[in-house]
Amino acid sequence: MSTALRAPYDVDKNAFDRWLMDRAWPRKDLAKAPAGLKPVPGDPGLPLLGHSLEMLRLGLNYAMKRYDQYGPVSWVRAFGVNVVSASGPEATQVVLANRDKAYSQKGWEYFIGPFFNRGLMLLDFDEHIYHRRLMQLAFTADRLSGYMVQVGDVVRDSVSSWSPKDGFLVYPALKQLTLDVATKIFMATTLGGEATKLTKAFVDTVRAGTALVRLPIGRWGAGLAGRKVLEDYFRRSLPAKRASDSDDLFAALCHARTDDGETFTDDDVVNHMIFLMMAAHDTSTIATSALVYYLGKNPEWQAQVRAESLALGDEPLTVSTLEKLPTLDLVLKESMRLVAPVPWMVRRTVKDTELLGHHVPEGVFVTTLSWLNHLLPEYWTDPLRFDPERFSEDRREDKSHRFAYMPFGGGVHKCIGMHFGTQEVKTIAHELVRRFEWTVPADYDVRWDPTALPLPKDGLPISLTRR
Numbered sequence: 008m009s010t011a012l013r014a015p016y017d018v019d020k021n022a023f024d025r026w027l028m029d030r031a032w033p034r035k036d037l038a039k040a041p042a043g044l045k046p047v048p049g050d051p052g053l054p055l056l057g058h059s060l061e062m063l064r065l066g067l068n069y070a071m072k073r074y075d076q077y078g079p080v081s082w083v084r085a086f087g088v089n090v091v092s093a094s095g096p097e098a099t100q101v102v103l104a105n106r107d108k109a110y111s112q113k114g115w116e117y118f119i120g121p122f123f124n125r126g127l128m129l130l131d132f133d134e135h136i137y138h139r140r141l142m143q144l145a146f147t148a149d150r151l152s153g154y155m156v157q158v159g160d161v162v163r164d165s166v167s168s169w170s171p172k173d174g175f176l177v178y179p180a181l182k183q184l185t186l187d188v189a190t191k192i193f194m195a196t197t198l199g200g201e202a203t204k205l206t207k208a209f210v211d212t213v214r215a216g217t218a219l220v221r222l223p224i225g226r227w228g229a230g231l232a233g234r235k236v237l238e239d240y241f242r243r244s245l246p247a248k249r250a251s252d253s254d255d256l257f258a259a260l261c262h263a264r265t266d267d268g269e270t271f272t273d274d275d276v277v278n279h280m281i282f283l284m285m286a287a288h289d290t291s292t293i294a295t296s297a298l299v300y301y302l303g304k305n306p307e308w309q310a311q312v313r314a315e316s317l318a319l320g321d322e323p324l325t326v327s328t329l330e331k332l333p334t335l336d337l338v339l340k341e342s343m344r345l346v347a348p349v350p351w352m353v354r355r356t357v358k359d360t361e362l363l364g365h366h367v368p369e370g371v372f373v374t375t376l377s378w379l380n381h382l383l384p385e386y387w388t389d390p391l392r393f394d395p396e397r398f399s400e401d402r403r404e405d406k407s408h409r410f411a412y413m414p415f416g417g418g419v420h421k422c423i424g425m426h427f428g429t430q431e432v433k434t435i436a437h438e439l440v441r442r443f444e445w446t447v448p449a450d451y452d453v454r455w456d457p458t459a460l461p462l463p464k465d466g467l468p469i470s471l472t473r474r
């Protein structure tokens with residue numbers, strides 16, 4: 008991409024237009040649609056608050072309720088804006104495949120833009136393709152195998168320090184572990200004395216997106232402060248990283264160069280690193296927590312996963328040795344179906360468009376709901392049941408529709424770290440089953456906090472014993 012093509016994106020000249028659009032949108036008349044199209048059905052809820060409180064309280068159940076009430080396309084008012092929900096695989100496909108380029112990442116920008124400014128997921132169209140191509144150079148198969156050896160080392164070290172007990176809070180332990188992985192593999196460093204401050208900054212930036220009050224106080228304010236801490240940290244570390252020849256992801260972004268000589272600027276590297284650390288860290292923690300929970304609830308599956316891991320012995324996990332752990336693969340897929348680590352994705356229309364026969368005007372926020380798609384009885388048998396075999400070759404329920412199962416999203420923004428994330432979670436699970444056994448009480452049902460990405464409200468206590 009030439010500098011000329013790039014320049015308009017570097018300066019946010021359109022901020023005022025967007026501010027105006029945010030204010031104008033609530034007055035857009037959803038009840039009207041051009042001939043041949045239906046308006047989007049829905050309702051605004053309470054004055055000011057809309058349906059925000061029900062969404063925060065009920066999360067997925069609220070989405071299900073709306074789906075049953077209105078069908079796959081409906082609108083709701085929440086978090087200060089009106090949002091069209093594209094639920095179910097058919098509607099999701101229209102939005103994520105984005106054939107007429109109507110759906111932009113400006114949806115994410117509204118919710119997390121101030122905290123993850125110009126991260127890959129917030130870029131659009133040609134500019135996104137340019138950055139994604141460059142970033143892909145840090146995720147080649149060769150690089151991935153190098154990262155995986157290092158992931159194995161960090162995981163073994165970290166897990167060996169766990170002290171088993173009844174009521175062991177596994178979620179915070181996994182969060183620390185995935186942060187250790189991210190700092191080691193992404194930055195070839197440990198966070199040292201800054202660890203607590205940086206961890207808090209990551210947590211605050213992620214949670215800020217669903218703040219009800221978008222002022223520099225409370226949840227939103229903490230997110231802004233968190234962004235500053237992270238920017239300072241990466242900017243300070245950048246000159247040394249540019250000069251180094253280390254094989255971490257931070258260095259890979261600094262040195263990425265296409266055959267046409269395209270490279271990332273310092274700002275690009277800082278913005279991408281902040282987004283990548285977040286994207287890699289929280290999602291993997293949630294996927295591993297869900298897996299640990301379901302294995303704790305289903306000891307027969309835990310035993311089967313363990314048997315395969317023990318048979319593999321001390322062989323390092325690589326793309327080919329992972330193939331010897333088929334049960335772990337089924338269990339991870341099923342865990343991410345039952346708890347989608349990124350339960351919803353958001354876009355914003357940049358022109359009027361049609362969604363399953365409904366008229367969606369320009370400037371509208373549109374969400375797709377992977378978690379809901381994962382649980383629709385039209386596509387899954389007994390959807391709430393933990394049944395890893397539904398992914399086995401003779402059943403493959405995930406093939407019922409291209410967008411029935413989508414923990415990593417779909418379309419051009421599909422997760423760039425999908426292979427890294429999957430291998431990281433499997434590496435952690437492999438080490439855990441080899442060293443420990445764990446259970447959760449039969450009557451315990453973990454409650455996932457739906458206010459940002461799904462987190463276990465109580466830290467997910469398990470009864471952990473050493474083998």
Ligand code: HEM
Pocket residue numbers: 127128129139283286287288290291294348349352353413414415416417419420421422423424425427428429432
């Ligand atoms: C289990 C782990 C993970 C899950 C479930 C997950 C899920 C997702 C999803 C659903 C998206 C699409 C968002 C959208 O379309 O709006 C996404 C995008 C992304 N993910 Fe992941 N992710 C995981 C791990 C990772 C890791 C380990 C990395 C980095 C090493 C990463 C980096 C990214 C990036 C950069 C994007 C934006 C891609 C783009 O816009 O082109 N993710 N992820």
